[in-house]
Structure formats: structure tokens, C-alpha cells
Ligand SMILES: CC(=O)SCCNC(=O)CCNC(=O)[C@H](O)C(C)(C)COP(=O)(O)OP(=O)(O)OC[C@H]1O[C@@H](n2cnc3c(N)ncnc32)[C@H](O)[C@@H]1OP(=O)(O)O
């Protein structure tokens with residue numbers, strides 16, 4: 001630790017330009033850009049300028065909330081110069097992956113801080129330093145401590161727009177930092193809540209009556225969880241709390257609607273979260289606010305912690321599922337679309353909670369670019385598909401045709417429950433498939 005009087009001098013000694021920071025990246029380095037809003041802007045631009053002269057650099061980042069390609073990617077020509085890896089894919093990571101430039105790291109999100117090792121340079125954006133020499137890490141405590149532990153060199157890009165996130169393990173002291181860059185204060189990534197489609201709304205309408213007063217909510221990313229948040233804010237349900245991996249604008253809506261009392265049996269009065277992504281309204285809500293409490297994902301997504309919170313409600317989306325109830329939330333065949341993230345953590349934790357429920361939601365069909373329509377409840381999943389939540393861990397599946405309770409159900413009961421919430425145009429075909437698969441009985445009841 002530095003004495004208070006040493007801090008201004010030490011800060012000056014560590015202050016470098018973004019260009020100087022980028023020059024510290026050496027051939028063969030493994031560089032991390034952190035997670036969520038932590039990804040740097042100015043230093044990334046400078047690394048981009050050097051990209052063609054670099055060899056064998058790997059940039060690892062789990063952006064989730066940022067949908068803007070890195071300059072390091074845009075300005076490099078090949079993996080010989082810079083290659084990328086991520087524990088979760090979003091739009092531009094899917095593009096990098098299609099180009100053969102980005103690899104996926106399969107994770108259970110609650111374990112992520114423990115995975116990190118051999119990070120040569122950790123380069124992240126932070127909130128400006130306070131008088132005690134502490135930099136607030138912004139709203140992504142998530143896995144950052146794991147990265148800090150594993151990093152040989154830590155370079156901070158200070159961004160005055162980064163909200164100050166109160167919580168646990170949210171500060172890094174100047175004495176533990178190697179270099180500081182005062183950045184150009186890029187605005188925070190803006191991710192508005194998705195306007196729900198009529199199908200999202202129908203799905204939300206099935207879920208809302210199953211949420212009791214006094215529940216604690218985890219809402220995931222995507223249109224359906226957003227629709228649930230919006231409709232809950234307009235509903236009669238009351239006395240809600242938040243404990244969520246990703247903090248999104250829906251929580252501000254619920255708070256403003258007077259729905260959040262924080263009256264839960266653990267971390268009373270706090271909305272607990274691992275990382276945030278939303279609009280400026282969300283970042284303003286987070287800034288220096290004791291009500292929203294940022295914590296590492298090893299706590300937030302810990303199955304035991306989630307299980308210990310009564311009436312825990314987890315709502316997440318998926319890409320497709322099969323008649324056994326195996327859920328894929330991350331691939332389209334061989335193509336990685338997203339990631340396991342915390343889906344399995346919350347599915348298990350919510351089911352184990354007293355009065356808890358876990359919902360995995362999906363539209364019954366999808367219309368593809370060439371115009372053909374497929375049922376997203378499939379007899380078996382296509383080759384290459386990854387199982388995100390195994391059938392044993394799935395509680396409720398919800399489509400716009402209703403809810404299917406899978407826990408404790410036999411294979412044919414599952415097939416029956418799932419076909420009943422499949423699109424009516426596909427039910428007959430699915431029954432034939434279920435018969436072939438030996439998971440159908442003559443007594444099964446299906447509404448056509
Ligand atoms: C951050 C959190 O969610 S915390 C909660 C726990 N974590 C998780 O559940 C992680 C796994 N789940 C997820 O990532 C999401 O719920 C998803 C991806 C399954 C669904 O999210 P949504 O935003 O509703 O999905 P959306 O319909 O926009 O699809 C996302 C992308 O997948 C593509 N996609 C979706 N389904 C398919 C499909 N069957 N075939 C091909 N592409 C598909 C879409 O085209 C879109 O890609 P694009 O943006 O490049 O066009």
C-alpha cells in the first residue's frame with residue numbers, strides 16, 4: 001500500500017499514453033480485455049495500429065455487452081498476427097468466429113474466475129481513481145479478480161463515464177497496478193431492452209401468473225426476459241427482489257414501478273449482480289448506488305447461493321431443444337452463437353430454492369432467411385449442437401403455446417408435454433418422431 005502522501009506521485013509515475021500502453025504488448029502475449037464494459041477503447045485502437053507488426057498475440061475477452069468490433073480485429077489480417085478467444089459470443093464475435101479468427105472457451109460462468117491463468121497483459125477500463133488510490137472496476141466484478149490474480153502486467157484505461165459500482169471486490173488499488181492511461185472517455189456501450197415481439201409477450205403472459213409476490217428475479221439476455229420484466233412492472237405482482245448475473249434496464253423499470261422492495265432472505269435490500277449492460281439510464285442507476293451491489297460471479301452464480309434464496313425465479317432463453325428436454329442455448333448446429341454463461345447455474349439454483357422456479361423460454365418456430373420455417377422443439381438436435389442445460393436440470397419450458405413442466409417426468413411424459421407446447425403445424429410430425437424414438441404411448445394426450 002502507498003501512504004496517502006505518495007499517491008499523486010506514484011500515479012504520475014505510472015501514467016502513460018495509450019500508444020505507450022499498446023507498445024507494451026509483445027509477440028506471443030496473451031492479452032485480456034476483461035468482461036462486459038471493461039473492454040478498453042483507446043488502447044485497443046493503438047494495438048490496432050500495431051496489429052500488422054505483431055505475431056502470435058491472443059486477445060481474450062468476454063464482451064457480452066459490447067457490439068462493436070475491436071480495432072485489433074479490424075486492423076489485423078490473420079491469426080498469425082492476432083487471434084481472439086471468448087467465453088461468450090455476441091454479434092461481432094460470431095462474425096470473428098465465422099472468419100476463423102475467434103475461438104470459444106466453454107465455461108460454467110460461476111467457475112470462470114478460477115479458469116484464468118497466464119495473462120501477460122490485462123488491459124481494462126475503470127472508473128477514475130479516488131483520493132485513497134482506489135480504482136473502481138465498474139459494473140463487472142464478474143470474473144475480474146480471477147484475471148487480476150492471473151495477470152503479469154495490469155494496465156488501466158481510465159474512463160470518466162464508467163459508473164462507480166459499489167459492491168464486493170470492485171476496487172483495485174494503485175499499488176497493484178502497473179500502468180494507467182487517461183482515456184478519451186468513450187461513452188458506455190448502449191444496449192436498450194429489446195422491444196418484445198407479440199410472441200415474446202405471449203410467453204411472458206404464461207410466466208407472470210407463476211411469479212408469486214416476494215420472489216427474487218434473475219432475468220437473462222434477450223427479447224423474452226425483457227418482455228417478462230416489462231410486463232411484471234405493469235402487473236399486480238409485488239415485493240420483488242433482484243439477484244441476477246446480468247443487470248439490465250428491466251430492473252430499473254421494476255424499481256421505478258415500485259416493484260422492488262429487496263425483501264428477500266439473503267442480501268436484503270440489495271439487487272445483487274455480476275455485470276451490467278444497458279442504457280445510460282442503467283449506468284446512472286448503478287453509479288454510487290448502495291441498492292445495486294456488484295459481486296463476483298463465483299458468488300452471484302453459485303448454485304448454493306441461488307438455492308438459498310426463497311422463491312427464486314430464473315428466466316432465460318434458448319435456441320432450440322429436443323423431445324427429451326435437452327436445451328441448446330448456444331449453437332446453431334456447429335456454429336457457436338452465444339455461450340453456456342450462467343444458464344445451468346441458475347437452472348439448478350432456482351429449482352433448488354424454496355418455492356423457486358426456472359423457466360427456459362423459446363418461440364415455437366423460427367423463420368429462416370430463405371423463408372423456411374422450423375419447429376424449435378425438435379425430435380433430436382442437429383449434428384454439432386451443444387447441450388447447455390441437460391434434460392435432468394430443466395424445470396419449465398415455455399413457448400407461446402404454454403408451459404411444460406419437465407422435472408420428474410418420464411421420457412414419454414416429456415415428449416407429450418413438449419409436443420403440447422410446440423407449434424400446432426408441427427405436432428403431428430413430432431408425434432410420429434416420438435413414436436419412432438420409442439417415447440410415445442397410445443394414452444398420450446395432445447391437443448391438435
Ligand atoms: C446474459 C444472460 O443472459 S444471463 C442468463 C444466463 N445465460 C444464458 O442463458 C446464456 C445462453 N442464452 C443466450 O445467450 C440467449 O438467451 C439466446 C442467444 C439463446 C437467445 O437470446 P435472444 O437475444 O433472444 O436471441 P436472438 O433471437 O436475438 O438470437 C441471437 C442470435 O442467434 C441467432 N440465432 C438464433 N437462433 C438461431 C438458429 N436456430 N439458427 C441460426 N441462428 C440463430 C440470431 O440470428 C441472432 O444472431 P444475429 O444477432 O447475428 O442475427
Ligand SMILES: CCCC(=O)O
Nearest residue numbers: 088109340341342343
Ligand atoms: C458471460 C456469460 C453471459 C451469459 O450468461 O449469458
